[in-house]
Amino acid sequence: MASVMLLASSIALAAPTRDIVIAQVAPQTGVQASSGKAYTAGLRLGFTAANANGGINGVPVRLVTVDDAYKPEETVRLAKELLVKESPVAFAATVGTANADALIKAGVLTESGVPLVGPSSGAGSVIGQPGIYSTKASYADEVNQLFSTLNSMGLSRVAVLYQDDGYGRDLLNSANALAPKYKIELVARSPYDRITGNVEKPINDLLKVDTQVIFLAAISAPAANFIKGYKQRGGTAMLIGPSPVDIAYLQKNLSKEQLRGYVASTVGPIETRTSLPIIRDYLKLKAANPSPDYGIRSLEGYVTARVIVAGLQRGKATPDGLQQGLKSIRALDLGGVSVDYSDLKRGGSNYVDFVTIDRSGSIVR
Structure with a gap:
């Protein structure tokens, strides 16, 4: 744990000056590559939109993504490396319960003070743990x-x-x-x-x-x-x-x-629900930023990015400042999806819906 403690002190001394780094450790290869890439594509959309509007008080947000291939031990190793190399204010959108559990058990979040926002897992072992800010239902x-x-x-x-x-x-x-x-x-x-x-x-x-x-x-x-x-x-x-x-x-x-x-x-609305402002914004951004990696999980990544931006706007661009900003969020309406951190022992949202695949292979609600 001593090495993680040292990382925490180095982060405090290395507050971002040129950009605000959000680190994602998630599969870009392996059995969950499609989910990891979809989350990444969604995060990029959210931060691209924020930067187009001036970033956070004029400071741009930069997403750094590394591939853990869905291996928990790699999640921990790469997260520790990123703490040293990039001094992130947050981790975002890990994929896999075992992967989030590994970060928690290794003390990476608590010892460094860097939160994890929007992990893919809705498991009870993840939601409610210190430093975890879920953006979806359990x-x-x-x-x-x-x-x-x-x-x-x-x-x-x-x-x-x-x-x-x-x-x-x-x-x-x-x-x-x-x-x-x-x-x-x-x-x-x-x-x-x-x-x-x-x-x-x-x-x-x-x-x-x-x-x-x-x-x-x-x-x-x-x-x-x-x-x-x-x-x-x-x-x-x-x-x-x-x-x-x-x-x-x-x-x-x-x-x-x-x-x-x-x-x-x-755990979010499907793209055909264009009556919702968040879907209209999301589709407009997708059209302006083409990628082969978009999937149904991309909206979850986009929501996570929007929540991180809201937290940064409410607090300082440091790990502790972001956590204080996130904790202040109450019924944040993103345009049809709401996130609330009044009770961190629950998921940040309770949105659940069901869709069916029809005979043409299309998604219908």
């Missing part, structure tokens, strides 16, 4: 809304495919806890390994189960492989995934017929 919020919706549809038999790590188990634990409230019977729970992502056994196991719905507490690549294999072998249950499953990845890697009927939880 996984428990997602499962609660899902089970409420299933109950209203008369669907009660649910199987769970889950990644065998903190992320997947957090979703599974939420399902276990909330099922009785909504008269949901969890008829099967089938894990897969986080490292290999192999879903062959869960496919075989869940094909044998009498279930109406399979909840995919998975990440993008294993979820795609499960959907493909399950449907090719005649599986007919409704398939529903939480927000970490990247719809853009599924659309690129599955046929329209394989993806038809898939239901996704979202």
